[in-house]
Amino acid sequence: MHPEISVVIPVYCEEAGIRFTLREVEKFLAVSASTWEIVVVDDGSKDNTWNEITAISQTMARLRGLRLSRNFGKEAAVSAGLEAARGKAVIIMDGDMQHPPSLLPTMIETWRTGEFDIVEAVKSSRGDESSLSAARAKLFYLILRAFSGHDLNGASDYKLLDQRVIEAYRTMKERNVFFRGMISWMGFRSTQIPFEVEPRIAGDSGWSVFGLIRLAAVAVTSFSTFPLHLITIFGVLFFAFSVMLGMHTVYMKLSGAAINGFTTVILLLLIIGSSLMIGLGIIGEYLARIYDEVKQRPRYIVSQKLPLNQPDNPASP
Ligand code: UDP
Ligand code: MG
Numbered sequence: 001m002h003p004e005i006s007v008v009i010p011v012y013c014e015e016a017g018i019r020f021t022l023r024e025v026e027k028f029l030a031v032s033a034s035t036w037e038i039v040v041v042d043d044g045s046k047d048n049t050w051n052e053i054t055a056i057s058q059t060m061a062r063l064r065g066l067r068l069s070r071n072f073g074k075e076a077a078v079s080a081g082l083e084a085a086r087g088k089a090v091i092i093m094d095g096d097m098q099h100p101p102s103l104l105p106t107m108i109e110t111w112r113t114g115e116f117d118i119v120e121a122v123k124s125s126r127g128d129e130s131s132l133s134a135a136r137a138k139l140f141y142l143i144l145r146a147f148s149g150h151d152l153n154g155a156s157d158y159k160l161l162d163q164r165v166i167e168a169y170r171t172m173k174e175r176n177v178f179f180r181g182m183i184s185w186m187g188f189r190s191t192q193i194p195f196e197v198e199p200r201i202a203g204d205s206g207w208s209v210f211g212l213i214r215l216a217a218v219a220v221t222s223f224s225t226f227p228l229h230l231i232t233i234f235g236v237l238f239f240a241f242s243v244m245l246g247m248h249t250v251y252m253k254l255s256g257a258a259i260n261g262f263t264t265v266i267l268l269l270l271i272i273g274s275s276l277m278i279g280l281g282i283i284g285e286y287l288a289r290i291y292d293e294v295k296q297r298p299r300y301i302v303s304q305k306l307p308l309n310q311p312d313n314p315a316s317p
Pocket of ligand 1: 009010011012013014043071072073074077093094095096098204205
């Protein structure tokens with residue numbers, strides 16, 4: 001038997017807040033879902049998170065736990081949770097209380113009308129985030145929209161997805177996942193519910209600047225080939241420039257004027273050299289991505305599982 005609702009929560013070093021979060025989620029599910037399960041994915045935490053999850057599962061029968069063998073990143077942890085989830089609808093949320101569990105009943109009600117396959121909670125404010133990290137996020141979305149044509153500003157990973165969407169998602173085998181982008185790419189009927197981002201209950205945001213840049217690179221290269229076209233555009237412009245400079249040089253030569261060509265040669269070398277480097281760099285980015293994808297490695301590796309001993313919801317083998 002499949003539960004009606006699965007809630008997937010990726011966590012990384014959330015030992016201080018995970019217990020409270022799970023209790024809150026349970027509280028709101030109990031009043032809004034007929035049957036449910038919580039799938040919490042420990043993304044290779046270095047602290048006591050997994051022990052906490054194990055302890056909580058003693059008293060929370062509908063809790064399932066997955067522990068990844070190392071920190072694979074939030075996107076991979078969400079993938080792991082989605083593949084393990086068995087609900088008719090799956091809700092993805094953060095484990096730090098920034099995604100208010102009080103929104104769960106509204107999301108479930110909206111899905112039950114049968115009109116939507118995706119119910120998306122959209123940030124109406126970015127909570128108590130420092131202006132630095134708000135600026136960081138803003139820049140991230142700006143770059144993303146410019147290159148990929150997907151406007152994801154305000155989009156969060158707090159979403160309810162119907163079974164149909166999950167099945168489609170499972171057919172997407174790429175290894176570098178950008179969850180928000182993939183959901184938007186798939187289409188389906190969706191609706192939005194605004195929410196205020198709460199402050200984190202404990203710990204720090206797990207995103208480093210480097211991690212964000214990496215995610216932006218994945219998002220751009222897996223959703224657009226625009227950087228490749230840039231090479232062509234530069235190439236054409238550069239060619240036009242070369243033709244004009246060439247004609248000028250020939251004219252000067254024919255008219256017998258003394259040419260002080262040294263500067264020109266050096267400049268040309270620099271320009272050609274650097275533009276070749278940029279072009280090769282961009283091609284390299286795509287090659288790296290192709291290389292990654294053809295390896296067909298799994299997105300994550302599970303090292304431990306917690307069974308769920310609940311009659312209507314047998315533990316997976
Ligand atoms: N997270 C994760 N793996 C990571 C980093 C974060 O599973 O490598 C989890 C984290 O525990 C939280 C959610 O992803 O439940 C959102 O992370 P965070 O709060 O750090 O991000 P932000 O709210 O700043 O976007
Ligand atoms: Mg957070």
